[in-house]
Amino acid sequence: xxTPRLHRVAVLVLEGAKPLDVGIPAQVxxxxxxxxxxxxxxxxxxxxxxxxxxxxxxxxxxxxALAWAEIVFVPGYRFPDHEDPPPAVVDALIAAHERxxxxxxxxxxxxxxxxxxxxxxxxxxxxxxxxxxxAARHPLVQxxxxxxxIDEGSVLTSAGAASGIDLCLHILRGDLGVAASNHAARRLxxxxxxxGGQAQYVPRSVPEPLGERFxxxxxxxxxxxxxxxxxxxxxxxxxxSPRTFSRRFVEETGYTPMQWVMRARIDLARELLERSQRxxxxxxxxxxxxxxxxxxxxxxxILGTTPTEYRRTFTQGE
Numbered sequence: 001x002x003t004p005r006l007h008r009v010a011v012l013v014l015e016g017a018k019p020l021d022v023g024i025p026a027q028v029x030x031x032x033x034x035x036x037x038x039x040x041x042x043x044x045x046x047x048x049x050x051x052x053x054x055x056x057x058x059x060x061x062x063x064x065a066l067a068w069a070e071i072v073f074v075p076g077y078r079f080p081d082h083e084d085p086p087p088a089v090v091d092a093l094i095a096a097h098e099r100x101x102x103x104x105x106x107x108x109x110x111x112x113x114x115x116x117x118x119x120x121x122x123x124x125x126x127x128x129x130x131x132x133x134x135a136a137r138h139p140l141v142q143x144x145x146x147x148x149x150i151d152e153g154s155v156l157t158s159a160g161a162a163s164g165i166d167l168c169l170h171i172l173r174g175d176l177g178v179a180a181s182n183h184a185a186r187r188l189x190x191x192x193x194x195x196g197g198q199a200q201y202v203p204r205s206v207p208e209p210l211g212e213r214f215x216x217x218x219x220x221x222x223x224x225x226x227x228x229x230x231x232x233x234x235x236x237x238x239x240x241s242p243r244t245f246s247r248r249f250v251e252e253t254g255y256t257p258m259q260w261v262m263r264a265r266i267d268l269a270r271e272l273l274e275r276s277q278r279x280x281x282x283x284x285x286x287x288x289x290x291x292x293x294x295x296x297x298x299x300x301x302i303l304g305t306t307p308t309e310y311r312r313t314f315t316q317g318e
Contacts (some may be wrong), residue, residue, distance in 0.1 A: 006031065006038040007175065010069035012093075013043045013059055014077045014085055014112065016052045020161035021106045027188070028168040029071075034183055036176075040065045044089050052078040063092040071171070072096050075295045076107030076126075076161065078315055081133040084115040094118070097154060097234030104156040104171065106164035113155060114138040123150050124157040128198050146304055148198055159198040165190050214238050218260070227263050231257055265289055266302050273311040280307050 009029045013022055022041070029037040042061035043049045049057045066072055072093065074226045084090065093116050097103055105113045110126040111134060113119050120140035125131070131145035144150060149158035149167040158167035165188060173181040217238040221229055234257050235245035265287045272283045284295040292307075299307050 006036050007069045008068055009037050009039045009073065010061075010065040011039060011041045011073045012089070012112075013041060013049045013051070013057050013075065014089065015050055016078035017049065018052050018076045018078070018107065018161065019055050021052070021077075022057065024106065024161065024164040025073040025075070025104075025168055028165065028172070028184060036144065042066070044086055054129065057074065063088060066096040066101070067099070069096065069101055069221060071102045071104060072088050074103065074105045074109035074112045075149055075151075075164075076109045077112075078108075080108040080111035080126075080130065085112045090115050092221045093105055100154075102154050102156065102171075104158075104167060106109065106158050106167065107160050110157045111137070114141050118155050119152075119157070122152045122155060124152070124155075125150050125159050125198070126157060146198065159190065160296065191235070207209065211292065214245070214252060219259060221265060225261070226286050229261050229288065234261075254258045262298060263302060266298060269295060269299065269307065270303075270310065271297075273307055283307070 007029075009025065010249050011022060011025050026039055026041060029035060029039050031038055036241055040061045041057070041059050042063065042065035043057070043059040044057060045062040049059055051057050074093075089159060093103060093112065097116070103113055103116075103118065105124075105126070107127045108130055110119070110124055111130075114124065114134060116135070119138065121142070123142045123144050124134070125144050126134050128145055131143050134141060135143040147159070148163040149156065149170060151170065155312070156167060156171070158164050169181045169185055169190070172184055217234060220237055231242050231246060235242040238245050240248075246257055249255075249260070253260055255263070268287045269283050269289070272278055272286065276283075278286070280292040280295060284290055284292050287295070289295045289298065296306055299305065299310070303310065305313075
């Protein structure tokens with residue numbers, strides 16, 4: 001039986017590269033009988049690359065590996081919003097893409113792909129901490145902050161480090177099928193497919209205010225989420241008309257008052273799911289969402305998962 005052709009994978013290590021982000025594709029696609037891939041770890045040039053978190057990498061290959069590869073992974077790196085990668089790196093990524101290679105970013109590696117212009121007009125994601133920075137630095141990119149990964153065909157992006165596993169397994173499913181992907185997931189002791197998006201891992205879904213005019217009203221509302229909270233009630237507490245309150249509230253937070261209240265209620269529900277054994281129906285009543293069905297509806301809309309799946313994620317292993 002002829003030896004199957006190996007798929008060529010390059011992992012591009014940039015200055016400040018994060019250890020997990022580098023290790024995930026290198027380990028997932030490591031050459032073995034069940035994995036017909038060959039991996040080359042490279043940098044802007046061969047030699048020592050200073051990484052993030054106190055680690056450095058000695059890479060055997062330079063940018064020539066990108067001309068060789070069929071898939072190029074760009075792991076996340078520190079301070080991606082400070083400056084673009086070196087022009088030689090950007091040019092090599094563009095050339096690899098033009099030659100037909102797929103480009104896949106893990107976490108803040110999306111900034112390097114955005115610097116090529118290849119994400120312009122496309123959906124992309126990155127670690128939730130950097131989604132606003134990515135949108136501000138590259139306004140033509142359609143940044144989605146709620147997903148674990150996005151596949152745009154020849155360019156793929158993922159959220160934080162762990163979602164790099166989700167992205168790699170997704171690529172495996174497309175290349176080799178579900179059985180191979182599930183086999184790799186078992187080897188990694190990882191879920192073959194995670195439900196929901198990265199929004200469920202963000203500390204709070206309520207945005208930080210840009211101003212303080214209605215800070216007291218927001219604090220007042222946070223202590224009364226189980227009570228009826230309407231636009232009129234909030235405006236009366238703030239001492240302004242509903243129209244003025246709504247307009248200025250949007251200017252401060254980017255959300256309408258009722259959108260903000262809904263997200264605050266979902267945040268409270270998240271905390272109760274993590275720290276209590278109350279039923280979904282009880283939590284819905286405690287957070288002002290009324291019924292379990294209503295809680296499930298808004299939970300899915302805002303976080304992309306269900307209350308039951310969320311509780312399972314944050315209580316497994318306890």
